[in-house]
Amino acid sequence: MNKVNASLGFFLDLAKIQAVMARKFDGKLNGLSLSDFMILYRLSLAEGGKLRRIDLAEQIGLTASGVTRLLLPMEKVGLVKRQSNEHDARVSFVMLAPGGKRKLEEAMERAGLFADEILQPEKNKRLAELSGLLSDLAKSF
Amino acid sequence: MNKVNASLGFFLDLAKIQAVMARKFDGKLNGLSLSDFMILYRLSLAEGGKLRRIDLAEQIGLTASGVTRLLLPMEKVGLVKRQSNEHDARVSFVMLAPGGKRKLEEAMERAGLFADEILQPEKNKRLAELSGLLSDLAKSF
DNA sequence: AATTACTACTTGATATGTCAAGTATATATT
DNA sequence: AATATATACTTGACATATCAAGTAGTAATT
Numbered sequence: 453m454n455k456v457n458a459s460l461g462f463f464l465d466l467a468k469i470q471a472v473m474a475r476k477f478d479g480k481l482n483g484l485s486l487s488d489f490m491i492l493y494r495l496s497l498a499e500g501g502k503l504r505r506i507d508l509a510e511q512i513g514l515t516a517s518g519v520t521r522l523l524l525p526m527e528k529v530g531l532v533k534r535q536s537n538e539h540d541a542r543v544s545f546v547m548l549a550p551g552g553k554r555k556l557e558e559a560m561e562r563a564g565l566f567a568d569e570i571l572q573p574e575k576n577k578r579l580a581e582l583s584g585l586l587s588d589l590a591k592s593f
Numbered sequence: 594m595n596k597v598n599a600s601l602g603f604f605l606d607l608a609k610i611q612a613v614m615a616r617k618f619d620g621k622l623n624g625l626s627l628s629d630f631m632i633l634y635r636l637s638l639a640e641g642g643k644l645r646r647i648d649l650a651e652q653i654g655l656t657a658s659g660v661t662r663l664l665l666p667m668e669k670v671g672l673v674k675r676q677s678n679e680h681d682a683r684v685s686f687v688m689l690a691p692g693g694k695r696k697l698e699e700a701m702e703r704a705g706l707f708a709d710e711i712l713q714p715e716k717n718k719r720l721a722e723l724s725g726l727l728s729d730l731a732k733s734f
Numbered sequence: 735a736a737t738t739a740c741t742a743c744t745t746g747a748t749a750t751g752t753c754a755a756g757t758a759t760a761t762a763t764t
Numbered sequence: 765a766a767t768a769t770a771t772a773c774t775t776g777a778c779a780t781a782t783c784a785a786g787t788a789g790t791a792a793t794t
Contacts, residue, residue, distance in 0.1 A: 456634065456701055459708035462724040463614055464634070467627060468654035469731050470611035473604055475656075475752080486608060487780080493597065493605070506742060513609035515616075518781050520744055542742040542789050560597055567600035576733075582726045583603040585719055590610050592717075616782080628750080647772060659751050661774055683759050683772040 473570070480566045482559035487512065487522050489563065492531065492556040495548045502535060502545040531555060614711070621707045623700035628653065628663055630704065633672065633697040636689045643676060643686040672696060 456464065474486055481489045490512040495503060503511070509519040523546060526532045531552035535545040548556070573579050597605065615627055622630045631653040636644060644652070650660040664687060667673045672693035676686040689697070714720050 454701070455638075457705040457709065458721055458724060459712040459714050460701070460705045462712065462720060462727065463618070463708055464631060465724060465727045465731055466607070466611050467615065467631070468652075469727060470607050471654035471751095472731075474608065477604070478752085485780080490605060490608070497596075504742080511609075513612035515782065516743060517745085517783080521781070540742085540790070544743075560595070560601070564598040564601045567604055568598065571600040571603065571730075573600050576730070578726055579603060580599055582723060582730075583599060583606065585723045586603065586606045586610060589712075589717070589723075590606055590613075612781095619782085626750080645772075656752065657773060658753080658775085662751070681760070681772085685773075 476570060477563065477566070481563050482555060484555065484559050485522075487514065487518075488526060488531070489556070489559055491519075491522060491526070491546075492548065492552050493560070495532065495546060496553070496556055502547040504537075504543045504545060506543075508546060526552070617711060618704065618707070622704050623696060625696065625700055626663075628655065628659075629667060629672070630697070630700055632660075632663060632667070632687075633689065633693050634701070636673065636687060637694070637697055643688040645678075645684045645686060647684075649687060667693070 455461070477486060484492070491508060494508060494511045495501065505519050505523070506516050509516045512519075514522075523532060523534075527534060529551070530549050532546050533549045535547060537543040537545060571579060596602070618627060625633070632649060635649060635652045636642065646660050646664070647657050650657045653660075655663075664673060664675075668675060670692070671690050673687050674690045676688060678684040678686060712720060
C-alpha cells in the first residue's frame with residue numbers, strides 16, 4: 453500500500469500533534485478548557501472589548517453552536533457577560549466579565565510558561581517561522 | 594490586556610487550524626471518520642501489517658481507551674481484524690481486513706486530491722517545509 | 735406592503751474521545 | 765514461591781462539539 457501525498461500527510465501530522473498537545477495542556481489553563489481559554493483570549497483582544505458570537509466562533513475555529521454551548525456555563529460563573537445590540541436584535545455580543553479578565557491573566561501566565569517548557573523555543577529555533585507559516589495558512593481559509 | 598507568548602500563540606494557531614481543517618475533511622474520507630482513516634493508514638504502513646492497540650494509539654495521538662472505542666465498530670463492519678499474541682495474552686494486535694484495505698485505498702485517493710485542493714501546494718511553496726518542521730516536532734514529544 | 739431569502743443564534747440528537755477505575759496477564763523483587 | 769509492580773486493554777461516567785432543524789429578526793424583491 454502506498455504513502456499519502458504531501459498535503460494529506462501534512463494534515464495528518466497536524467491532527468496528531470494537536471491531539472497530543474491538547475491533552476498536555478489540559479489542566480494547565482487555570483481550570484479553563486482550551487476552548488474557554490481561547491474565548492477569553494479573543495475577547496481580550498477584540499476592539500471595543502466585545503464580539504458577536506458568530507465572529508468569536510470564526511476566530512477560534514468552532515461552529516456557532518459550539519460557542520453557544522461553551523458560553524452558557526461561562527456566563528453563569530461570571531467569566532463573560534452578554535450585551536444585546538440595539539441595532540440588530542438577532543445578535544448578542546459577548547464581553548469579558550471582571551472574573552474572566554482575572555482568570556485569563558492567570559491562565560496566560562501559567563500556560564505561557566508551560567508552552568515554552570514543552571516547545572522549548574530556544575532549541576526549536578524555527579518555531580517562530582513555523583508559527584508564521586501556520587497563521588498565514590489560517591488566514592487562507 | 595497582553596498578547597500571548599510565541600509558544601502559546603503557536604499552539605493556539607495549531608488548535609484553530611486543526612479544527613477548521615478537520616471539519617472541511619469531514620465527508621471527504623469515503624465514509625470514514627478522520628480517526629478511522631488514520632487507523633487504517635497506520636496499519637497499512639506497519640511492519641508485518643499489524644500493530645498493538647497501544648502503539649496504534651501512540652501513532653495517531655489518541656489514548657488507548659479511544660482506540661478501543663474506535664476499533665469496536667470497525668471490526669464489526671469488516672475494516673480491521675484482531676489477532677492475539679501467543680507470547681503475551683495481554684496484547685491484541687490489529688490488522689487490516691480486506692474491506693479496510695479497499696476502503697483505505699479509495700479514501701486515500703479522494704482525500705489526497707481534496708487536501709491538494711484546499712492547501713494548494715503549488716501556491717504554498719513552503720508547505721513541505723512546514724510539514725517537515727511539524728513532524729520533527731511530533732517526534733520531540 | 736407582502737413575500738422571499740438571508741443571518742444570528744439556539745436546541746435536540748448524536749458522535750467522538752477523555753479520565754479514572756477495573757480486569758487480566760507479565761515481570762521484578764523479596 | 766509469594767508479593768508487589770507494571771503493562772495492555774476495557775468500561776462507566778462524562779465533556780466537548782458536531783449537524784440538522786428550529787426560532788426570531790433583518791434585508792431584498794416583487
